[in-house]
Amino acid sequence: MNRAGSLASDLGARVAPLAGLAIVLVAAAITSPSLFESASLRLILFQIGLIGITALGQTLVLLVAGIDLSVGAVIGLTAVIVAAHTDGSNGALPVAIILAAAAGIGVGLLNALLVIVRGVPPFVATFASFVLVEGAITAATRGAPSGSIPSGLHTLGADRVAGIPVPLLVFAALALVVGLILARTIAGRKLYATGLNPRAAAMSGIRTPLVVAAAYVACSLFAVLAGLVDAGYIGYVDAQLSRELNLESIAAAVIGGVALTGGEGTVGQTVCGVVLLAVLLVWMVELGTGVGGQLAVEGAVILVAVWLQRQALTQKRSVKG
Amino acid sequence: MFSRTRVWFVVGLGLLSALALAACGGGKEGTEESASAANGGCKPSKSVETAYDKAWEQGEEAFELSKLEIPPTELCEVDTSKWKKEEPSGGYKIAFAAQGPTNSWAAENEEAFKTKAEEMGVEELYASADGDATKQVDNIQQLASQEPDAMVVVPMGSSITGQVKAATAQGIPVVACAGTIDPSSGVVSTVTRSYELQGRLWAEWIAKQIDGKGRIAMISGIAGVPTAEYPKKAAEELFAEKYPEIEIVTKQYDDWSPTKAKTVAASLVGKNLDAIWSDSSFTALGVYEAYKEAGKPVPPVTGDASNAYLKAVQNADVKFALSPFPPEMSTQCLETAVSILKGEPVPNFVNVEAPAFTEKEKKKYVRPECSENLWVPTKLSDEELKSLKLCE
Numbered sequence: 001m002n003r004a005g006s007l008a009s010d011l012g013a014r015v016a017p018l019a020g021l022a023i024v025l026v027a028a029a030i031t032s033p034s035l036f037e038s039a040s041l042r043l044i045l046f047q048i049g050l051i052g053i054t055a056l057g058q059t060l061v062l063l064v065a066g067i068d069l070s071v072g073a074v075i076g077l078t079a080v081i082v083a084a085h086t087d088g089s090n091g092a093l094p095v096a097i098i099l100a101a102a103a104g105i106g107v108g109l110l111n112a113l114l115v116i117v118r119g120v121p122p123f124v125a126t127f128a129s130f131v132l133v134e135g136a137i138t139a140a141t142r143g144a145p146s147g148s149i150p151s152g153l154h155t156l157g158a159d160r161v162a163g164i165p166v167p168l169l170v171f172a173a174l175a176l177v178v179g180l181i182l183a184r185t186i187a188g189r190k191l192y193a194t195g196l197n198p199r200a201a202a203m204s205g206i207r208t209p210l211v212v213a214a215a216y217v218a219c220s221l222f223a224v225l226a227g228l229v230d231a232g233y234i235g236y237v238d239a240q241l242s243r244e245l246n247l248e249s250i251a252a253a254v255i256g257g258v259a260l261t262g263g264e265g266t267v268g269q270t271v272c273g274v275v276l277l278a279v280l281l282v283w284m285v286e287l288g289t290g291v292g293g294q295l296a297v298e299g300a301v302i303l304v305a306v307w308l309q310r311q312a313l314t315q316k317r318s319v320k321g
Numbered sequence: 322m323f324s325r326t327r328v329w330f331v332v333g334l335g336l337l338s339a340l341a342l343a344a345c346g347g348g349k350e351g352t353e354e355s356a357s358a359a360n361g362g363c364k365p366s367k368s369v370e371t372a373y374d375k376a377w378e379q380g381e382e383a384f385e386l387s388k389l390e391i392p393p394t395e396l397c398e399v400d401t402s403k404w405k406k407e408e409p410s411g412g413y414k415i416a417f418a419a420q421g422p423t424n425s426w427a428a429e430n431e432e433a434f435k436t437k438a439e440e441m442g443v444e445e446l447y448a449s450a451d452g453d454a455t456k457q458v459d460n461i462q463q464l465a466s467q468e469p470d471a472m473v474v475v476p477m478g479s480s481i482t483g484q485v486k487a488a489t490a491q492g493i494p495v496v497a498c499a500g501t502i503d504p505s506s507g508v509v510s511t512v513t514r515s516y517e518l519q520g521r522l523w524a525e526w527i528a529k530q531i532d533g534k535g536r537i538a539m540i541s542g543i544a545g546v547p548t549a550e551y552p553k554k555a556a557e558e559l560f561a562e563k564y565p566e567i568e569i570v571t572k573q574y575d576d577w578s579p580t581k582a583k584t585v586a587a588s589l590v591g592k593n594l595d596a597i598w599s600d601s602s603f604t605a606l607g608v609y610e611a612y613k614e615a616g617k618p619v620p621p622v623t624g625d626a627s628n629a630y631l632k633a634v635q636n637a638d639v640k641f642a643l644s645p646f647p648p649e650m651s652t653q654c655l656e657t658a659v660s661i662l663k664g665e666p667v668p669n670f671v672n673v674e675a676p677a678f679t680e681k682e683k684k685k686y687v688r689p690e691c692s693e694n695l696w697v698p699t700k701l702s703d704e705e706l707k708s709l710k711l712c713e
Binding site for chain 2: 034038039040043046047138142143144145146147158230233234235236238244282285286288292
């Protein structure tokens with residue numbers, strides 16, 4: 001295959017998520033026009049915010065060829081810590097947030113430690129953290145978390161500015177910052193280099209363990225933020241939600257085109273994947289497909305995304321070879 | 322160019338087939354609830370029937386409904402003489418295959434059992450299923466191997482039937498608690514609040530609020546879980562038979578997660594619904610918050626009775642009807658197990674009584690000083706509530 005062909009397939013992989021989004025939007029508009037009425041639209045925007053925040057962290061980890069399955073547990077942990085520490089008092093919120101962030105950093109460091117020092121595959125290491133944290137939550141709360149969520153968090157989770165849900169604004173700002181860091185800074189280049197080829201990166205003087213650890217810790221901190229957003233959205237500790245956000249954060253990044261093999265992908269792609277997934281999820285509820293349908297569609301979309309990615313990758317390799 | 326077209330063809334095909342899957346995959350099979358009469362004799366009993374009807378009558382009255390048609394259920398009194406056993410000096414040894422402390426309902430369920438066991442001088446053998454039916458199969462096997470005098474099971478799913486059968490075959494009388502187990506398992510007695518009662522009571526109240534016609538949504542907990550599926554089925558049957566002018570616009574699940582409940586409800590705000598049938602107060606709470614945020618009047622909604630919901634709506638003008646599924650019904654399960662061991666006749670089905678109520682009585686049931694995790698009304702003592710960190 002020639003160079004032009006490779007460029008075209010590369011472009012294809014990049015454009016595919018956008019085109020997919022366009023298709024979903026059009027199909028949704030035809031089948032359930034009510035999707036774009038204010039209530040549903042607000043829900044989509046909120047979902048973009050919540051899933052998006054976790055997906056940003058997941059993107060960083062994916063870029064260093066990792067994966068983080070402990071995101072959901074950190075979200076749950078955050079809500080439990082905030083409820084237990086504040087018991088509804090706004091005054092205690094700052095300390096509670098610091099405690100939750102500290103716990104998040106702890107989980108991130110544990111993941112990094114297992115992956116870097118012990119060489120545990122990220123999938124296993126972070127799943128172990130997930131089970132550990134969930135177990136600790138259950139043991140400590142006996143299933144009934146004490147305390148309640150302070151009203152101050154409502155602003156973060158459920159308020160709107162000029163009609164736009166605050167979580168979406170938070171996500172947009174963070175996406176911009178992370179995007180700039182990845183595209184324009186040395187730190188960003190180090191992250192890509194580590195993900196693409198850790199040995200080469202190490203030989204060129206990058207302290208790859210630090211880069212990987214930073215990615216896991218950042219991912220956990222994003223999960224803490226998502227936990228705060230979620231707690232503010234409902235005002236209660238939600239013990240059921242965590243597993244789902246684990247999968248959705250990964251799904252969003254992968255649908256957008258971030259490679260599971262590391263080193264490839266941009267925040268723009270993640271944003272695109274997040275929007276696609278959020279529209280899809282709300283659309284499925286509108287259609288009344290039920291859980292089975294929602295999961296099936298989500299799975300189908302991920303499959304297509306990964307398949308397109310592999311195709312682009314093999315074509316590229318065949319050019320190089 | 323061809324390959325690009327092909328790619329989109331596949332994308333489209335994928336979406337289409339997924340949709341097709343979704344459309345076909347919703348149905349669930351369920352067995353009717355009825356306890357087994359296969360063990361020993363089970364003779365018809367007026368008192369058992371009266372006791373069963375009592376829970377229905379309380380619901381009718383509280384929801385201000387006219388006389389409900391109670392679906393036929395096999396009710397009788399089980400002769401338990403074949404399980405009669407002298408009480409050992411250390412008390413009866415009774416196994417409790419519990420859900421495990423995965424939520425506050427289970428925490429209260431298990432605390433109540435433990436306290437009652439101590440009170441009655443019963444030795445409790447406890448196993449937690451962590452909410453998982455597969456794990457419960459192992460639990461039941463393990464508990465049975467410790468040769469308890471009787472076993473109480475909070476069923477996590479129909480897949481435990483075989484293992485329960487093995488336990489009963491081993492001579493251990495089993496009581497199904499807060500749920501039903503297939504009668505083929507040989508379970509002696511079932512102690513739960515009837516799913517039929519819950520589903521129909523909520524449905525009748527909804528029908529009354531909208532004068533038998535209008536657009537409603539149904540929101541249930543977890544797909545495939547009996548506690549969600551049976552009340553749903555009972556309500557669907559009632560709507561179909563009795564209220565043809567009620568259109569069920571959509572049926573959703575929210576996994577009993579407050580967040581999902583709110584997002585599902587938010588997606589329904591624009592659908593001009595007249596009422597929402599739901600099986601939990603997680604849903605009722607999500608509905609309340611989503612409509613409130615959208616600035617629209619909250620439609621009448623049903624559910625079970627959590628303090629979280631009552632605290633949220635205690636000063637709001639919202640119509641609701643709640644029918645509790647009380648966690649402390651585990652004490653009745655234990656009492657039934659002990660009765661069996663004493664050789665006293667027991668009902669094959671104990672319809673657990675709990676006060677259903679509407680918004681008119683919210684002030685009576687809300688516990689502002691207690692945690693949102695509390696299920697109301699509770700029979701747990703103040704000390705127990707304190708030790709569970711549920712109340713101050």
